[in-house]
Amino acid sequence: MTIPKKDGGLGIKDLRAQNLAFLGKKCWRLMKYPNSTLSRMFKDKYFRYTDFLYAEIGGIPSWGWRSVLEGRKVIEKGSLWKIGSGANVRIFHDPWLPPPLPFNVPQAAVTIPPTLQVYYVSALLNPDRS
Structure with a gap:
């Protein structure tokens, strides 16, 4: 039909x-x-x-x-985040990676020391935004 x-x-x-x-x-x-x-x-x-x-x-x-x-x-x-400053984009919860990668980072795939508080993409960016 x-x-x-x-x-x-x-x-x-x-x-x-x-x-x-x-x-x-x-x-x-x-x-x-x-x-x-x-x-x-x-x-x-x-x-x-x-x-x-x-x-x-x-x-x-x-x-x-x-x-x-x-x-x-x-x-x-x-939908996909445009990073900008990365201050509002959560690493493990928001879709921010471009295809063909998965849209977000699975938390089980990354080991972050408990002393390092990394929750937002802005913490991963260098001053030159690389």
Whole structure:
């Protein structure tokens, strides 16, 4: 059914993929416009003390909130930090490495001495930003 008409199908779009694209767009708007009414409503109810990217599903989530979190998965697959100063980018949690490497550093793969407090990428950068 989803095969193009020119190839003998009906040309019907994949509705799940289309819906995920629309939900991803809604998530992007929630992140880009945090002062919009919908963003403030979701923040007050579901992620009051954290950022939208780290919000959890919560105890009694609405259908709309569950849908938005499905769209967030689409955004997470394609998002990547631009380092800049590296002061806000967490080494082990945020996606900051370019492909083909994994997007973040697995904490189990690196042994950091307990006396060295390295949490942000800025601690790894030299003064010349190398």
